[in-house]
Amino acid sequence: MLKFTLSKKLAIVTGSTAGIGKAIAKEFALAGANVIVCGRNAERGRTTVNEIKENAGSADFIPVDIADETSIRALFEETRDRHGILDVLVNNAGQSQITHFLDTSGSDLMAACAVNLQGPFVCSREAIRQMRAANKPGVIVNISSIGGLMPAMYDVNQYCASKGGLESLTKTLAFEFASYGIRVNGIAPGFVETDMVSSAVQGPIKPRGPIFDPARLLLGRRGKPEDIAAAALFFASEASSYVTGQTLLVDGGFSIG
Amino acid sequence: MTEFSGKVALITGGASGVGRATAEAFTRQGVRVVVADRDQRSGLQTLSALEALAPEADPRFILMDVSAESAVSIAITQVHSWYGRLDFAFNNAAIEEPAHGFIECGTEFFDEIIKVNLRGVYICMKYELQLMQAQSRGVIVNTASVAGSMGMAAVPGYVASKHGVLGLTRTAALEFARCGIRVNAVSPGAVDTAMFQRFAQSNAGIRDATINSHPMGRLGRPEEIASAVLWLCSEGAAFVTGHDLHVDGGYLAA
Numbered sequence: 001m002l003k004f005t006l007s008k009k010l011a012i013v014t015g016s017t018a019g020i021g022k023a024i025a026k027e028f029a030l031a032g033a034n035v036i037v038c039g040r041n042a043e044r045g046r047t048t049v050n051e052i053k054e055n056a057g058s059a060d061f062i063p064v065d066i067a068d069e070t071s072i073r074a075l076f077e078e079t080r081d082r083h084g085i086l087d088v089l090v091n092n093a094g095q096s097q098i099t100h101f102l103d104t105s106g107s108d109l110m111a112a113c114a115v116n117l118q119g120p121f122v123c124s125r126e127a128i129r130q131m132r133a134a135n136k137p138g139v140i141v142n143i144s145s146i147g148g149l150m151p152a153m154y155d156v157n158q159y160c161a162s163k164g165g166l167e168s169l170t171k172t173l174a175f176e177f178a179s180y181g182i183r184v185n186g187i188a189p190g191f192v193e194t195d196m197v198s199s200a201v202q203g204p205i206k207p208r209g210p211i212f213d214p215a216r217l218l219l220g221r222r223g224k225p226e227d228i229a230a231a232a233l234f235f236a237s238e239a240s241s242y243v244t245g246q247t248l249l250v251d252g253g254f255s256i257g
Numbered sequence: 258m259t260e261f262s263g264k265v266a267l268i269t270g271g272a273s274g275v276g277r278a279t280a281e282a283f284t285r286q287g288v289r290v291v292v293a294d295r296d297q298r299s300g301l302q303t304l305s306a307l308e309a310l311a312p313e314a315d316p317r318f319i320l321m322d323v324s325a326e327s328a329v330s331i332a333i334t335q336v337h338s339w340y341g342r343l344d345f346a347f348n349n350a351a352i353e354e355p356a357h358g359f360i361e362c363g364t365e366f367f368d369e370i371i372k373v374n375l376r377g378v379y380i381c382m383k384y385e386l387q388l389m390q391a392q393s394r395g396v397i398v399n400t401a402s403v404a405g406s407m408g409m410a411a412v413p414g415y416v417a418s419k420h421g422v423l424g425l426t427r428t429a430a431l432e433f434a435r436c437g438i439r440v441n442a443v444s445p446g447a448v449d450t451a452m453f454q455r456f457a458q459s460n461a462g463i464r465d466a467t468i469n470s471h472p473m474g475r476l477g478r479p480e481e482i483a484s485a486v487l488w489l490c491s492e493g494a495a496f497v498t499g500h501d502l503h504v505d506g507g508y509l510a511a
């Protein structure tokens with residue numbers, strides 16, 4: 001059997017009430033994990049849980065505001081109390097806003113960092129705290145972005161800066177905790193069609209940048225949430241047991257073009 | 258039945274180490290594997306092992322040295338005539354370099370290691386891509402190395418050859434993406450194989466120093482590289498091309 005199984009594993013997937021996070025939660029549940037679906041939108045969260053259960057999977061919804069450290073601590077405590085020590089954390093919750101750089105304030109930058117960098121930072125801290133206390137191996141998967149590695153789009157400088165920070169965090173945590181059996185890897189999606197992307201591009205500022213150039217879509221299509229979910233499953237499972245500190249580019253070849 | 262059932266894979270250097278582990282992993286998934294290697298004895302042993310792994314396994318062995326273009330050309334033609342298709346090509350054949358030193362390496366050894374590790378990969382890719390282009394379908398995985406992304410003292414030929422393999426990987430990925438062909442690389446750290454044992458004997462203390470430079474504190478197992486190759490060949494990796502997947506116990510993140 002290919003080792004892409006998460007049988008009997010407990011996984012927390014942040015921002016899993018929609019989009020990429022939801023696709024990851026469903027893929028993990030299909031692979032046998034008990035999935036903690038979390039986010040701010042309780043209605044969408046419960047819908048996701050029900051969809052998983054209808055497919056004979058196991059899931060629970062716990063609300064969290066990823067920009068709020070106290071809310072994150074509560075998420076991890078409640079998960080431990082109800083379900084036990086987690087095996088897998090996917091830091092997927094993210095936000096983006098399109099603003100002209102000259103109109104972008106320091107607090108716009110900090111708002112992006114609160115979700116995209118502080119969120120994963122605090123979640124990883126609480127996950128590793130529990131894993132270390134239980135002397136248990138574990139896996140963290142950070143969903144960053146092609147924008148955190150190279151210029152792909154204009155007018156999202158604060159988003160890209162926050163995702164760049166997340167890239168660094170993947171490596172430093174991998175390095176520091178490798179000897180404890182904790183693996184930390186990242187996935188950098190290219191252009192993936194989701195609601196978050198659609199609503200951002202329908203905003204007042206016309207989106208522009210190389211990521212929109214059809215000539216850069218080497219494989220002839222944009223990404224789907226399922227492409228990211230498959231990569232997340234590879235990292236969460238024992239199939240990647242010797243992989244840590246790596247960011248997998250799931251970008252249809254954008255970065256080599 | 259899996260998504261891999263009935264597909265055909267060619268593995269160079271498939272008679273030992275990472276190549277053999279990948280041949281076994283593919284065979285368990287129902288892939289029909291062609292093991293290509295210049296070691297006849299190990300190749301035939303591997304063939305027997307694969308036949309025993311799965312009742313429907315349909316593996317073959319081809320005696321092939323990647324430095325010999327005519328042998329590679331004949332091999333690809335042979336694969337096509339046996340199975341009528343080639344879905345996956347794992348260009349894994351390579352030789353190691355003893356830790357002799359930049360100057361001590363010498364031009365003769367340098368030429369030899371480039372001939373096998375880099376030119377050999379080009380030759381294999383050339384014939385594989387011709388076949389895959391005609392099918393409008395195919396996946397290539399090249400074995401690079403952590404040495405393909407950083408400098409390492411005393412092994413200039415190996416480092417240069419593996420940097421080159423990444424270059425070939427990205428170039429082919431760019432050029433053939435629109436033909437339905439994905440090309441990626443896997444970069445192992447130190448893996449517990451006969452190749453590593455030979456390398457470790459070339460210099461006292463190298464074994465421990467190498468292990469300690471991997472944050473995970475151990476060598477990789479051949480099957481851990483194999484599962485990454487399998488993933489890159491799977492439908493789950495359909496949006497991944499031109500990527501170098503490090504399977505290195507954190508070596509490159511350190």
